[in-house]
Amino acid sequence: MAVAALVVGICSIVFDFIFVWLGLILGIVAIILGVMARKQNPTDGKATAGLVCGIIGVALAIVCWVACAACASAIIGAAGSLS
DSSP: OOHHHHHHHHHHHHTTTHHHHHHHHHHHHHHHHHHHHHOOOOOOOHHHHHHHHHHHHHHHHHHHHHHHHHHHHHHHHHHHHHH
């Protein structure tokens, strides 16, 4: 389960820059898997790494979403001032 959390967490970070929603979902799954793996073996470094990658993936997804919303808002505002 720790390896799955690590793989899904890494995929979450990668997909944050391609498909934000997929990165967010994978990040949440990585966090869940990482917590479950840490409960089974608290000293497993792969479980901790998967948990951290999942948290980073969720944070990046939120940052990318906010940046996309700000950019879209700026474009709409600029288009509105042209007419």
